[in-house]
Amino acid sequence: xxxxxxxxxxxxxxxxxxxxxxxxxxxxxxxxxxxxxxxxxxxxxxxxxxxxxxxxxxxxxxxxxxxxxxxxxxxxxxxxxxxxxxxxxxxxxxxxxxxxxxxxxxxxxxxxxxxxxxxxxxxxxxxxxxxxxxxxxxxxxxxxxxxxxxxxxxxxxxxxxxxxxxxxxxxxxxxxxxxxxxxxxxxxxxxxxxxxxxxxxxxxxxxxxxxxxxxxxxxxxxxxxxxxxxxxxxxx
Amino acid sequence: xxxxxxxxxxxxxxxxxxxxxxxxxxxxxxxxxxxxxxxxxxxxxxxxxxxxxxxxxxxxxxxxxxxxxxxxxxxxxxxxxxxxxxxxxxxxxxxxxxxxxxxxx
Numbered sequence: 001x002x003x004x005x006x007x008x009x010x011x012x013x014x015x016x017x018x019x020x021x022x023x024x025x026x027x028x029x030x031x032x033x034x035x036x037x038x039x040x041x042x043x044x045x046x047x048x049x050x051x052x053x054x055x056x057x058x059x060x061x062x063x064x065x066x067x068x069x070x071x072x073x074x075x076x077x078x079x080x081x082x083x084x085x086x087x088x089x090x091x092x093x094x095x096x097x098x099x100x101x102x103x104x105x106x107x108x109x110x111x112x113x114x115x116x117x118x119x120x121x122x123x124x125x126x127x128x129x130x131x132x133x134x135x136x137x138x139x140x141x142x143x144x145x146x147x148x149x150x151x152x153x154x155x156x157x158x159x160x161x162x163x164x165x166x167x168x169x170x171x172x173x174x175x176x177x178x179x180x181x182x183x184x185x186x187x188x189x190x191x192x193x194x195x196x197x198x199x200x201x202x203x204x205x206x207x208x209x210x211x212x213x214x215x216x217x218x219x220x221x222x223x224x225x226x227x228x229x230x231x232x233x234x235x236x
Numbered sequence: 237x238x239x240x241x242x243x244x245x246x247x248x249x250x251x252x253x254x255x256x257x258x259x260x261x262x263x264x265x266x267x268x269x270x271x272x273x274x275x276x277x278x279x280x281x282x283x284x285x286x287x288x289x290x291x292x293x294x295x296x297x298x299x300x301x302x303x304x305x306x307x308x309x310x311x312x313x314x315x316x317x318x319x320x321x322x323x324x325x326x327x328x329x330x331x332x333x334x335x336x337x338x339x340x341x
Contacts, residue, residue, distance in 0.1 A: 022319075022321060047239060051239055054240075054244070055243055055246075058244070059246055059247040059251075068242075068246055077237070077238075077239055077242075084245050087246040088246065088250060091249065091250035091253045092253055094250070094253055095254060095255075095257045096277065097257060098256065100277070100278075107258070116255040116257070117251065119257060119258075125278060125282055169302075171328060172306055172331030173328055174289070174303050174331070175310075175330070176306070176325070176328035176331075178285075178289035178310075178327065179309075179327030179328070182286055182311060182323070184282055185279065188278070188282070197280050201279070201283040203287070205283075205284035206291045209287075209298050217287075221287070222277060224283075224284075226276075228275065229273060
Protein backbone atom coordinates (compact mmCIF):
# COMPACT_ATOMS: atom_id res chain seq x y z
CA UNK A 1 0.00 0.00 0.00
CA UNK A 2 2.86 2.34 0.76
CA UNK A 3 4.08 1.78 -2.75
CA UNK A 4 0.85 3.28 -4.00
CA UNK A 5 0.34 6.27 -1.80
CA UNK A 6 3.78 6.94 -0.38
CA UNK A 7 5.11 9.09 -3.17
CA UNK A 8 1.81 10.45 -4.44
CA UNK A 9 0.40 11.57 -1.13
CA UNK A 10 3.31 13.26 0.42
CA UNK A 11 2.35 16.59 -1.08
CA UNK A 12 -0.85 16.42 1.01
CA UNK A 13 -1.09 18.13 4.40
CA UNK A 14 -1.46 15.54 7.18
CA UNK A 15 -4.99 16.73 8.05
CA UNK A 16 -6.23 16.28 4.50
CA UNK A 17 -4.55 12.90 4.29
CA UNK A 18 -6.33 11.70 7.41
CA UNK A 19 -9.64 13.12 6.20
CA UNK A 20 -9.39 11.23 2.90
CA UNK A 21 -8.35 7.99 4.62
CA UNK A 22 -11.36 8.29 6.95
CA UNK A 23 -13.70 8.75 3.98
CA UNK A 24 -12.11 5.86 2.10
CA UNK A 25 -12.34 3.36 4.96
CA UNK A 26 -15.82 4.51 6.02
CA UNK A 27 -17.07 3.88 2.49
CA UNK A 28 -15.22 0.56 2.50
CA UNK A 29 -16.88 -0.60 5.72
CA UNK A 30 -20.35 0.69 4.76
CA UNK A 31 -20.18 -0.95 1.33
CA UNK A 32 -18.52 -4.10 2.59
CA UNK A 33 -21.34 -4.77 5.01
CA UNK A 34 -23.56 -5.37 2.00
CA UNK A 35 -21.28 -8.27 1.18
CA UNK A 36 -23.10 -10.23 3.86
CA UNK A 37 -26.38 -10.03 1.97
CA UNK A 38 -24.61 -10.73 -1.32
CA UNK A 39 -22.98 -13.88 0.09
CA UNK A 40 -26.23 -15.14 1.58
CA UNK A 41 -28.28 -14.39 -1.55
CA UNK A 42 -25.72 -15.98 -3.86
CA UNK A 43 -25.77 -19.26 -1.95
CA UNK A 44 -29.57 -19.14 -1.89
CA UNK A 45 -29.51 -18.65 -5.69
CA UNK A 46 -27.68 -21.96 -6.09
CA UNK A 47 -24.01 -20.99 -6.19
CA UNK A 48 -21.45 -22.78 -4.05
CA UNK A 49 -19.53 -20.87 -1.38
CA UNK A 50 -16.46 -20.85 -3.66
CA UNK A 51 -18.36 -19.68 -6.75
CA UNK A 52 -19.81 -16.91 -4.60
CA UNK A 53 -16.37 -15.97 -3.34
CA UNK A 54 -14.98 -16.05 -6.90
CA UNK A 55 -17.56 -13.45 -7.95
CA UNK A 56 -16.48 -11.06 -5.19
CA UNK A 57 -12.77 -11.64 -5.82
CA UNK A 58 -12.78 -11.64 -9.61
CA UNK A 59 -15.88 -9.80 -10.84
CA UNK A 60 -15.70 -7.31 -7.94
CA UNK A 61 -18.43 -4.92 -9.02
CA UNK A 62 -21.52 -5.09 -6.83
CA UNK A 63 -24.22 -4.21 -9.37
CA UNK A 64 -23.00 -6.86 -11.81
CA UNK A 65 -22.67 -9.45 -9.04
CA UNK A 66 -26.20 -8.89 -7.75
CA UNK A 67 -27.56 -8.99 -11.30
CA UNK A 68 -25.66 -12.22 -12.00
CA UNK A 69 -27.00 -14.11 -8.98
CA UNK A 70 -30.48 -12.59 -9.43
CA UNK A 71 -30.78 -14.03 -12.93
CA UNK A 72 -29.25 -17.37 -11.90
CA UNK A 73 -31.65 -17.44 -8.96
CA UNK A 74 -34.70 -17.05 -11.18
CA UNK A 75 -33.56 -18.99 -14.25
CA UNK A 76 -30.99 -21.48 -13.00
CA UNK A 77 -28.06 -22.70 -15.06
CA UNK A 78 -30.08 -22.28 -18.28
CA UNK A 79 -30.02 -18.52 -17.64
CA UNK A 80 -26.23 -18.44 -17.30
CA UNK A 81 -25.62 -16.73 -20.69
CA UNK A 82 -28.14 -14.01 -19.79
CA UNK A 83 -26.53 -13.64 -16.38
CA UNK A 84 -23.10 -13.17 -17.97
CA UNK A 85 -24.43 -10.66 -20.53
CA UNK A 86 -26.29 -8.60 -17.93
CA UNK A 87 -23.29 -8.53 -15.60
CA UNK A 88 -21.11 -7.30 -18.46
CA UNK A 89 -23.66 -4.66 -19.49
CA UNK A 90 -23.75 -3.31 -15.95
CA UNK A 91 -19.97 -3.41 -15.78
CA UNK A 92 -19.75 -1.01 -18.71
CA UNK A 93 -19.90 1.99 -16.41
CA UNK A 94 -16.61 0.93 -14.81
CA UNK A 95 -14.98 1.47 -18.21
CA UNK A 96 -16.35 5.02 -18.21
CA UNK A 97 -14.99 5.52 -14.70
CA UNK A 98 -11.60 4.27 -15.87
CA UNK A 99 -11.51 6.93 -18.59
CA UNK A 100 -11.59 9.47 -15.78
CA UNK A 101 -9.54 7.78 -13.06
CA UNK A 102 -6.73 6.80 -15.46
CA UNK A 103 -6.07 10.51 -16.02
CA UNK A 104 -5.07 11.33 -12.46
CA UNK A 105 -3.76 7.89 -11.47
CA UNK A 106 -1.14 7.97 -14.23
CA UNK A 107 -0.50 4.24 -13.74
CA UNK A 108 1.72 2.09 -15.93
CA UNK A 109 2.36 -1.58 -16.55
CA UNK A 110 1.29 -3.98 -13.77
CA UNK A 111 -0.14 -1.26 -11.57
CA UNK A 112 -2.55 -0.40 -14.39
CA UNK A 113 -4.04 -3.90 -14.15
CA UNK A 114 -4.47 -3.50 -10.39
CA UNK A 115 -6.05 -0.04 -10.83
CA UNK A 116 -8.49 -1.42 -13.42
CA UNK A 117 -9.64 -4.15 -11.02
CA UNK A 118 -10.33 -1.60 -8.27
CA UNK A 119 -12.22 0.77 -10.61
CA UNK A 120 -15.78 0.65 -9.21
CA UNK A 121 -18.50 3.10 -8.10
CA UNK A 122 -17.02 3.75 -4.68
CA UNK A 123 -13.33 4.18 -5.54
CA UNK A 124 -14.26 6.48 -8.43
CA UNK A 125 -16.70 8.49 -6.33
CA UNK A 126 -14.29 9.05 -3.45
CA UNK A 127 -11.38 9.90 -5.72
CA UNK A 128 -13.00 12.35 -8.12
CA UNK A 129 -14.47 14.51 -5.35
CA UNK A 130 -11.01 15.31 -3.95
CA UNK A 131 -9.56 18.56 -5.23
CA UNK A 132 -5.84 17.76 -5.12
CA UNK A 133 -4.40 15.23 -7.61
CA UNK A 134 -2.52 13.53 -4.74
CA UNK A 135 -5.80 13.36 -2.80
CA UNK A 136 -7.58 11.77 -5.77
CA UNK A 137 -4.92 9.06 -5.97
CA UNK A 138 -4.96 8.43 -2.23
CA UNK A 139 -8.76 8.26 -2.21
CA UNK A 140 -8.84 5.86 -5.16
CA UNK A 141 -6.37 3.29 -3.84
CA UNK A 142 -7.58 3.31 -0.26
CA UNK A 143 -11.27 3.16 -1.12
CA UNK A 144 -10.65 0.43 -3.71
CA UNK A 145 -8.60 -1.65 -1.28
CA UNK A 146 -10.94 -1.02 1.67
CA UNK A 147 -14.02 -2.04 -0.34
CA UNK A 148 -12.16 -5.04 -1.81
CA UNK A 149 -11.11 -6.25 1.63
CA UNK A 150 -14.47 -5.76 3.36
CA UNK A 151 -16.56 -6.89 0.42
CA UNK A 152 -14.67 -10.20 0.19
CA UNK A 153 -14.50 -10.89 3.92
CA UNK A 154 -18.20 -10.16 4.32
CA UNK A 155 -19.13 -12.16 1.21
CA UNK A 156 -17.42 -15.17 2.78
CA UNK A 157 -19.16 -14.60 6.10
CA UNK A 158 -22.51 -14.18 4.35
CA UNK A 159 -22.04 -17.28 2.22
CA UNK A 160 -21.14 -19.38 5.26
CA UNK A 161 -23.73 -18.11 7.66
CA UNK A 162 -26.51 -17.25 5.24
CA UNK A 163 -29.19 -15.10 6.67
CA UNK A 164 -28.38 -16.26 10.20
CA UNK A 165 -26.25 -13.14 10.61
CA UNK A 166 -29.39 -11.09 10.36
CA UNK A 167 -30.80 -8.45 8.10
CA UNK A 168 -28.46 -5.45 7.57
CA UNK A 169 -31.62 -3.35 7.31
CA UNK A 170 -32.22 -3.87 11.00
CA UNK A 171 -29.18 -1.75 11.73
CA UNK A 172 -30.09 0.90 9.17
CA UNK A 173 -27.10 -0.03 7.04
CA UNK A 174 -29.10 0.38 3.83
CA UNK A 175 -29.73 3.99 4.85
CA UNK A 176 -26.02 4.36 5.67
CA UNK A 177 -25.10 3.45 2.09
CA UNK A 178 -27.53 6.03 0.67
CA UNK A 179 -26.19 8.63 3.13
CA UNK A 180 -22.62 7.90 2.04
CA UNK A 181 -23.54 8.68 -1.57
CA UNK A 182 -25.30 11.89 -0.38
CA UNK A 183 -22.16 12.95 1.46
CA UNK A 184 -20.06 12.35 -1.64
CA UNK A 185 -22.48 14.22 -3.88
CA UNK A 186 -22.98 17.22 -1.57
CA UNK A 187 -19.70 19.09 -2.16
CA UNK A 188 -20.17 18.79 -5.94
CA UNK A 189 -23.50 20.64 -5.98
CA UNK A 190 -21.81 24.00 -6.37
CA UNK A 191 -23.55 25.32 -9.47
CA UNK A 192 -27.11 25.41 -10.76
CA UNK A 193 -25.92 23.25 -13.62
CA UNK A 194 -24.72 20.40 -11.40
CA UNK A 195 -27.88 20.59 -9.26
CA UNK A 196 -29.97 20.22 -12.44
CA UNK A 197 -27.90 17.23 -13.60
CA UNK A 198 -28.21 15.61 -10.15
CA UNK A 199 -31.97 16.18 -9.94
CA UNK A 200 -32.63 14.71 -13.40
CA UNK A 201 -30.38 11.71 -12.71
CA UNK A 202 -31.98 11.00 -9.32
CA UNK A 203 -35.52 11.18 -10.76
CA UNK A 204 -34.63 9.14 -13.83
CA UNK A 205 -32.99 6.35 -11.83
CA UNK A 206 -35.81 6.20 -9.28
CA UNK A 207 -38.57 6.16 -11.89
CA UNK A 208 -36.76 3.50 -13.96
CA UNK A 209 -35.99 1.22 -11.00
CA UNK A 210 -39.24 -0.81 -11.04
CA UNK A 211 -39.06 -1.41 -14.79
CA UNK A 212 -35.50 -2.48 -15.59
CA UNK A 213 -32.97 -4.88 -14.01
CA UNK A 214 -30.99 -3.70 -10.99
CA UNK A 215 -28.04 -1.54 -11.98
CA UNK A 216 -29.54 -0.33 -15.25
CA UNK A 217 -31.22 2.76 -13.71
CA UNK A 218 -27.85 4.10 -12.57
CA UNK A 219 -26.32 3.45 -15.97
CA UNK A 220 -29.14 5.17 -17.86
CA UNK A 221 -29.23 8.07 -15.41
CA UNK A 222 -25.54 8.59 -16.16
CA UNK A 223 -26.78 9.96 -19.48
CA UNK A 224 -28.07 12.96 -17.51
CA UNK A 225 -24.43 14.06 -17.59
CA UNK A 226 -25.07 14.97 -21.24
CA UNK A 227 -27.27 17.77 -19.88
CA UNK A 228 -24.03 19.55 -19.04
CA UNK A 229 -23.71 20.25 -22.77
CA UNK A 230 -27.16 21.77 -23.08
CA UNK A 231 -27.07 23.92 -19.97
CA UNK A 232 -25.20 27.19 -19.92
CA UNK A 233 -23.16 27.67 -16.79
CA UNK A 234 -19.91 27.38 -14.99
CA UNK A 235 -17.59 24.40 -14.65
CA UNK A 236 -19.12 21.51 -12.74
CA UNK B 237 -22.10 -23.82 -19.68
CA UNK B 238 -21.26 -24.91 -16.14
CA UNK B 239 -21.87 -22.53 -13.26
CA UNK B 240 -18.16 -22.14 -12.63
CA UNK B 241 -17.58 -21.32 -16.32
CA UNK B 242 -20.34 -18.69 -16.16
CA UNK B 243 -18.78 -17.15 -13.06
CA UNK B 244 -15.35 -16.97 -14.72
CA UNK B 245 -16.70 -15.72 -18.06
CA UNK B 246 -18.77 -12.99 -16.41
CA UNK B 247 -15.80 -11.94 -14.29
CA UNK B 248 -13.52 -11.82 -17.35
CA UNK B 249 -16.04 -9.65 -19.22
CA UNK B 250 -16.36 -7.24 -16.30
CA UNK B 251 -12.59 -7.00 -15.91
CA UNK B 252 -12.10 -6.38 -19.64
CA UNK B 253 -14.58 -3.49 -19.45
CA UNK B 254 -12.74 -2.00 -16.48
CA UNK B 255 -9.47 -2.23 -18.39
CA UNK B 256 -10.91 -0.39 -21.41
CA UNK B 257 -10.83 2.88 -19.49
CA UNK B 258 -7.08 2.47 -18.96
CA UNK B 259 -6.02 1.48 -22.46
CA UNK B 260 -7.91 3.87 -24.75
CA UNK B 261 -5.86 6.97 -25.58
CA UNK B 262 -6.10 9.77 -23.03
CA UNK B 263 -6.60 12.43 -25.70
CA UNK B 264 -10.05 11.01 -26.37
CA UNK B 265 -11.08 13.04 -23.35
CA UNK B 266 -9.58 16.33 -24.45
CA UNK B 267 -11.83 19.19 -25.46
CA UNK B 268 -14.30 21.40 -23.63
CA UNK B 269 -17.45 19.38 -24.41
CA UNK B 270 -16.01 16.02 -23.36
CA UNK B 271 -14.59 17.62 -20.23
CA UNK B 272 -17.97 19.00 -19.23
CA UNK B 273 -19.69 15.67 -19.70
CA UNK B 274 -17.04 13.67 -17.83
CA UNK B 275 -17.12 16.28 -15.06
CA UNK B 276 -20.90 15.91 -14.77
CA UNK B 277 -20.78 12.10 -14.97
CA UNK B 278 -20.00 11.43 -11.29
CA UNK B 279 -22.69 13.95 -10.26
CA UNK B 280 -25.25 12.07 -12.35
CA UNK B 281 -24.12 8.63 -11.14
CA UNK B 282 -23.93 9.62 -7.46
CA UNK B 283 -27.38 11.24 -7.63
CA UNK B 284 -28.76 8.14 -9.35
CA UNK B 285 -27.24 5.95 -6.63
CA UNK B 286 -28.82 8.17 -3.96
CA UNK B 287 -32.21 7.75 -5.68
CA UNK B 288 -31.96 4.00 -6.09
CA UNK B 289 -30.45 3.35 -2.65
CA UNK B 290 -33.12 5.48 -0.99
CA UNK B 291 -36.28 4.50 -2.84
CA UNK B 292 -35.80 1.18 -4.63
CA UNK B 293 -36.81 -1.92 -2.71
CA UNK B 294 -37.13 -5.63 -3.41
CA UNK B 295 -37.72 -6.29 -7.10
CA UNK B 296 -37.03 -2.64 -7.86
CA UNK B 297 -40.33 -1.41 -6.40
CA UNK B 298 -40.03 2.16 -5.25
CA UNK B 299 -41.38 3.54 -2.01
CA UNK B 300 -40.48 5.50 1.08
CA UNK B 301 -39.29 3.66 4.19
CA UNK B 302 -36.86 4.27 7.05
CA UNK B 303 -34.08 4.87 4.53
CA UNK B 304 -35.71 8.13 3.45
CA UNK B 305 -35.65 9.41 7.06
CA UNK B 306 -32.03 8.32 7.30
CA UNK B 307 -31.16 10.26 4.16
CA UNK B 308 -33.07 13.35 5.39
CA UNK B 309 -31.07 13.16 8.61
CA UNK B 310 -27.91 12.92 6.50
CA UNK B 311 -28.90 16.06 4.57
CA UNK B 312 -29.47 17.97 7.82
CA UNK B 313 -26.07 16.81 9.10
CA UNK B 314 -24.40 17.82 5.83
CA UNK B 315 -26.05 21.21 6.07
CA UNK B 316 -24.54 21.51 9.57
CA UNK B 317 -21.13 20.65 8.05
CA UNK B 318 -20.87 17.37 9.94
CA UNK B 319 -18.04 15.02 8.99
CA UNK B 320 -18.45 12.05 6.67
CA UNK B 321 -18.60 9.35 9.36
CA UNK B 322 -21.09 11.36 11.44
CA UNK B 323 -23.35 11.71 8.40
CA UNK B 324 -23.21 7.99 7.58
CA UNK B 325 -23.67 6.80 11.18
CA UNK B 326 -26.39 9.38 11.80
CA UNK B 327 -28.40 8.04 8.87
CA UNK B 328 -27.98 4.44 10.06
CA UNK B 329 -28.96 5.38 13.60
CA UNK B 330 -32.13 7.20 12.51
CA UNK B 331 -33.21 4.38 10.17
CA UNK B 332 -32.33 1.65 12.69
CA UNK B 333 -34.16 3.34 15.59
CA UNK B 334 -37.27 4.07 13.51
CA UNK B 335 -37.42 0.40 12.49
CA UNK B 336 -36.79 -0.83 16.01
CA UNK B 337 -39.67 1.34 17.25
CA UNK B 338 -41.86 0.15 14.38
CA UNK B 339 -42.42 3.72 13.18
CA UNK B 340 -41.08 3.04 9.69
CA UNK B 341 -40.64 -0.01 7.47
